[in-house]
Amino acid sequence: MRILVIEDEPKIAQAVKKGLELKGYAVDAVYDSDSGLSYASDPDYDLIVLDRMLPGKIDGTELCKKLREDKINTPIIMLTARGTIGDRVEGLNSGADDYLVKPFSFDELTARVQALLRRPPVNVGTELLLDDLSLNPQTYQVKRGNKPIKLSHKEFALLEYMLHHQNQIITKEMLVNHIWDEDSDVLPNTIEVYIGYLRNKIDRPFPKKKPLIHTLRGFGYKLSL
Secondary structure, eight states: OEEEEEOSOHHHHHHHHHHHHHTTOEEEEEOSHHHHHHHHTOTTOSEEEEESSOSSSSOHHHHHHHHHHTTOOOOEEEEESOOSHHHHHHHHHTTOSEEEESSOOHHHHHHHHHHHHOOGGGEETTEEEETTEEEETTTTEEEETTEEEOOOHHHHHHHHHHHHTTTSOBOHHHHHHHHSOTTOOOOTTHHHHHHHHHHHHHTTTOTTSOOOEEEETTTEEEEOO
16 A cells, blocks of 8 residues: 655654554655645555645645545545644545544554555455455454465555455556555566565465466456455
């Protein structure tokens, strides 16, 4: 999953970026509303963390309104030092999905990020499921049947994205755009390597079960039965 942080205080922006990256997300950070509007218009972002008070032509509230007017429906968590009921109502009415007052607990931010990134069509409770494969975005547990599977952060992010888009064709470009941030040096065969890692953990150890990861030559990949 790929997240955009729009925050004018570099220390806060970098702390949020680093913390979310440790949770396995790909994160980009920008520091003003002009850059924020340009970046946030990219549909490859799965979530936006948006500061309310920003330098630039518009503030965070107006930026949020502009995105919604432009039919950009990416989930938005608004960060602000302004925490009155009126401020919260204004932020939510501008189109934000959630509102978090500074100073905030990073654990709370992470929980809110996870809540907004859940997709109801493939959820049962908090888990993402396909046949006997399960992934829990909150506990970072992955199982096939009753056997736990240990994944790296990138492998987990890759599998989570594929579970959100199961039974769909997923191109290499889609995976690069959602799993790696713009500063990453992704080689042409990087995706193939990571798909291989996943196969070695969720398919090959279970030879009596149907493989779940399929390569579609010339198109990309599909996670399906």
